[in-house]
Amino acid sequence: MDEEAVGRTVRLAGWVHRRRDLGGVVFLHLRDRTGLVQLAFNPDWTPGPVVEQLGDLNPEDVIAVGGRVEMRPADAVNPDMETGRVEVRVEAMERVSEAAPLPILVAIPPDEELPSEELRLRHRVLDLRRPEMQRNFRIRHLAANSARRALADDGFLEIETPFLTRRTPEGARDYLVPSRIHPGEFYALPQSPQLYKQLLMVAGFDRYFQIARCLRDEDLRADRQPEFTQIDVEMAFVDEDDVFAAAERMLARVLSEAVGIDLGGPVPRMTHADALEHYGTDKPDLRIPWRLEDFTDALSGLGFGIIDGVRDAGGRVRGFRVPGGAAISRSRLDSASATAQANGAKGALWLKRSETGWSGPPARFLEGEPGDRLAAAHGIEPGDLALMVAGPDSETSPSLDALRRTIAADEGAVEEGLRWTWITDFPLFEADPDTGMAVASHHPFTMPDVTEPERLLSDPFSVGSRAYDLVLNGTELCSGSIRCHRPDLQRAILKVLGMGEDEIESRFGFLLESFRYGVPPHGGFAMGFDRLVAMLVGTTSIREVIAFPKTTAARGLLEGAPSPLAADELIELGLSLR
RNA sequence: GGGGCUGUAGCUCAGUUGGUUAGCGUGCCGGUCUGUCACACCGGAGGUCGCGGGUUCGAGUCCCGUCAGCCCCGCCA
Numbered sequence: 001m002d003e004e005a006v007g008r009t010v011r012l013a014g015w016v017h018r019r020r021d022l023g024g025v026v027f028l029h030l031r032d033r034t035g036l037v038q039l040a041f042n043p044d045w046t047p048g049p050v051v052e053q054l055g056d057l058n059p060e061d062v063i064a065v066g067g068r069v070e071m072r073p074a075d076a077v078n079p080d081m082e083t084g085r086v087e088v089r090v091e092a093m094e095r096v097s098e099a100a101p102l103p104i105l106v107a108i109p110p111d112e113e114l115p116s117e118e119l120r121l122r123h124r125v126l127d128l129r130r131p132e133m134q135r136n137f138r139i140r141h142l143a144a145n146s147a148r149r150a151l152a153d154d155g156f157l158e159i160e161t162p163f164l165t166r167r168t169p170e171g172a173r174d175y176l177v178p179s180r181i182h183p184g185e186f187y188a189l190p191q192s193p194q195l196y197k198q199l200l201m202v203a204g205f206d207r208y209f210q211i212a213r214c215l216r217d218e219d220l221r222a223d224r225q226p227e228f229t230q231i232d233v234e235m236a237f238v239d240e241d242d243v244f245a246a247a248e249r250m251l252a253r254v255l256s257e258a259v260g261i262d263l264g265g266p267v268p269r270m271t272h273a274d275a276l277e278h279y280g281t282d283k284p285d286l287r288i289p290w291r292l293e294d295f296t297d298a299l300s301g302l303g304f305g306i307i308d309g310v311r312d313a314g315g316r317v318r319g320f321r322v323p324g325g326a327a328i329s330r331s332r333l334d335s336a337s338a339t340a341q342a343n344g345a346k347g348a349l350w351l352k353r354s355e356t357g358w359s360g361p362p363a364r365f366l367e368g369e370p371g372d373r374l375a376a377a378h379g380i381e382p383g384d385l386a387l388m389v390a391g392p393d394s395e396t397s398p399s400l401d402a403l404r405r406t407i408a409a410d411e412g413a414v415e416e417g418l419r420w421t422w423i424t425d426f427p428l429f430e431a432d433p434d435t436g437m438a439v440a441s442h443h444p445f446t447m448p449d450v451t452e453p454e455r456l457l458s459d460p461f462s463v464g465s466r467a468y469d470l471v472l473n474g475t476e477l478c479s480g481s482i483r484c485h486r487p488d489l490q491r492a493i494l495k496v497l498g499m500g501e502d503e504i505e506s507r508f509g510f511l512l513e514s515f516r517y518g519v520p521p522h523g524g525f526a527m528g529f530d531r532l533v534a535m536l537v538g539t540t541s542i543r544e545v546i547a548f549p550k551t552t553a554a555r556g557l558l559e560g561a562p563s564p565l566a567a568d569e570l571i572e573l574g575l576s577l578r
Numbered sequence: 579g580g581g582g583c584u585g586u587a588g589c590u591c592a593g594u595u596g597g598u599u600a601g602c603g604u605g606c607c608g609g610u611c612u613g614u615c616a617c618a619c620c621g622g623a624g625g626u627c628g629c630g631g632g633u634u635c636g637a638g639u640c641c642c643g644u645c646a647g648c649c650c651c652g653c654c655a
Contacts, residue, residue: 024612042612059605076613084615101606103588109616112604113590118647171655191655218654219579342581342651443655497655541648552648 001037001083005069012088013064016057018107026054033134038087039065050093060099060106066092106130121557124548136545140533142258144211147231150253154246156207161196163189168507170444172216183574189215192526195511197234198445198483201522202514209233220552222541223531234524240468243480243523244422259536269422280401285474286419288408290320292400295388298374302365310390317390320404321378325385326352336403340389345399349388353380421471428465429496438496442467446481453492460496477532480525487515
């Protein structure tokens, strides 16, 4: 609908977005998925009955009109509107459907806040009509299409896997489906197609992908929904370089075709150990220029009891320099200390350097040479702040990660743009903090970086893995690994995780059995599609890119899910409630 | 499971140390207006202050509980 249509007689249908009744002449914005266009009603070209009917029109009525596309008068052009140079001079109109008064507005004035998310979800069909939401889902569609085409062009085959699956108690809680035919037995909805895609590799499908729904019965967040979508990819006869290249080819195409962004060359890599050392987290936000440093040498042995005590206990003083941060107020530093405590540390230490000297808790130990040494070793200039946490790395890392992110956000130190990185060389196992038991740091089907099963059993925590994550701006977007295709290593891994022979057989026997008949080395990844799209449209809540999301209490407000079952329905399923 | 924020008209919000009749904007209804685009102007209707209990002469305001939404921790291989 633009200049090229001028002079044409058209028939348009859509929703009444907004109406401006000037008495003799009436303007109306008609809206559909493609946008807005102005309808002009004027007694000079609009029949009387149509003009009369206009008075009854409500916002969100569905109407169909016939008329002629014309240029607007020069002084009535709206440069803010895509179709603002033209209008449709209406000669006929039909009111197709009448809209009741709206619980929430679709045409929200520019200075008005959005309705509460509760109301937006309850009246989702109205919320989704807003042009912003229409744009989100157009981008989601483009991204899915690009990913599918990119993978297909790369030789991947799209194959579907079951929704009704066997429960695998590792990992997240499963959503369960009672079997009517087998009372007392349950299907599990898949947390991911992990095992099936490995079976497809054994089945000879070389390169598989699926845009797959995954379901996990865990507590929710802005970036976590009970059902979410992954671009699930697996390939045989590959190493990490092959997987990264495939992921990057797909990503480059999605970014370029959906939103016109350039991925910008190969994604850099960082080891898990380096990420923890320099950023305190395995998903660093590289838009923040500050890196963690070890201040232990510069600050210990000066008589500051806290620091010397931590050092003697094997801990370190780590922190980061905030250029110009000396201007940060005492109260904000106090709240920084609270942030550190909320993340497991005893508190945060701070030091400000001015032209005349140091201030902050350790300042009195820094008179003269020690202060100069500190400044030189860590590049601390007058006007800078150093924010530090003392303790074991297990406490300082999460605290410093939180501090680095909150202070950077406060100070406007988060740079624009997209900063991607692969995180590699994860440990195979982590110790459960409560029980000390080994748990898989990625998942139990990851290839260890050792070849002897004995090494796994004797010293599991020293074993590395061939797992990797793709991190964007501090968000884990994608995760994967080269899989363990050796039955002996796989059994050893499951043993380390605390399973006996019988349990291994009953839960994963089908996988290990398949490995007996010729299994190709394989690996892959799963990319969080909702998070990717959220990033593409510029939001952090994946509810903005899911048409009908659940609330944080896992309810569907629109349809009213979940809902109770009647007694006879329970009986048919062989269930009774406590 | 834990912590925090929010809940007042259809919607977005204000509401002072507890005090008389709870307000602005928008939407809705009625009216005027022939080039608007958040049209403008005039008039009107609209309230279980989330719900329950308590303190008080008196509670939107204070206390306890509860429900809902959101954010975070735990959890999410």
